[in-house]
Amino acid sequence: MAVRVQSEAFDVGVESARMTKGRRDVGAVASFVGIAREDNPDEGAEPVIAMTLEHYPGMTERQLEAIEAEARARWPLLDCLIIHRYGRFEPGDPIVLVLTLSSHRQVAFDACQFLMDWLKTKAPFWKQEETASGARWVASRKSDDAAAEKWSKPS
Amino acid sequence: MAVRVQSEAFDVGVESARMTKGRRDVGAVASFVGIAREDNPDEGAEPVIAMTLEHYPGMTERQLEAIEAEARARWPLLDCLIIHRYGRFEPGDPIVLVLTLSSHRQVAFDACQFLMDWLKTKAPFWKQEETASGARWVASRKSDDAAAEKWSKPS
Amino acid sequence: MKILYFAWLRTEIGLAEESASPPASIKTAGALIDWLAALSPGHAAAFEKRDSIRVAIDQEFAELDSCLSGASEVAFFPPVTGG
């Protein structure tokens, strides 16, 4: 189980091979990679030239570890990994990686999706986009709140 | 969009890098890798030494292409890839890869999970497991039928 | 007509493939099973587990009451277990 906050790139194949190496109990590896992209339909047609991700060092690691602990409490994960990058990115650059290992595919899929949904609303990162008109801070999305909300436990 | 039926291994990082290379519109890459594992809780405690996957050449490719076409009809995928291996595998060997590319994460996740669920019940592969007691054909699982069924369209 | 067997049907019958020329009265996949079952004791034993047998006609999944007309390739196998 690991959380990494870094500016460097990552390779899903390398991480996945490292985590499964020598194991005989893993049946399912689900992964998600979030990538910077050019178009943002919410904000009109102006293409994104680049984006900068700012974060809150210290709190970011704490929050990602808390999110990971929640996933481990909810599902029988054999291992998982969250890598979130910060810095300046151009369209096509990978930004976030979530990898989950389990015996069974449904567990791996659910935990991977949960981690991404929670991370979107609970990890202290902020996106600034550069377009031809200048730089602007991206507003949070209601759809991300709704996606995180669907994992709330019935009280 | 591609389907590959092969005995050779694959690398999720290589495939993912190849599919995203030069693109500026991809925001989300979801992937799933299914791996041969040692223990099979359904069948008692005897560990699996190896398994052999037999398939129906010709029909396999047709079915995987049909499943992929169904996913493309249901979701706005930018690209997707299915690789299914056949032959003899030991615990730890990767058997199947599904990769989906989309602008948005929910689409990538849903399509990836759909492809795996359908593939489990609609691609003509058969597993024979070797244990210390000998070889036996694996029975199909009701849970796989149920997982595929949940994607049925309301009539 | 080419007949294919997979998984335990293949191992029990001892053949992966054979050619068959059923009479014109054999119109469905189910009727073909009955006709093939008469070919040998191995065929008979394998085809006894009828509920566990699935069929594909010309590489498309079919039902036991599906019509064979014009089929050039019929495959019998257990429920699939890939992935």
Added chain:
Amino acid sequence: MKILYFAWLRTEIGLAEESASPPASIKTAGALIDWLAALSPGHAAAFEKRDSIRVAIDQEFAELDSCLSGASEVAFFPPVTGG
């Protein structure tokens, strides 16, 4: 007490971090906002968008009515947009 600003709060106030010694009467994050807003026109302008401001006390998400007692680090920022 260390005060941190992120995203547009940082750029509007023109500071990533500052030290503050609010009086003992400032007991909540919301009260701290009112106190900080009086420090400069930049602070005042940034803190005006109160509905768009989130707070963390000692690196844990908190509410505007959360108690500051014993806090050594308070951060203000807009809703997060990572991933």
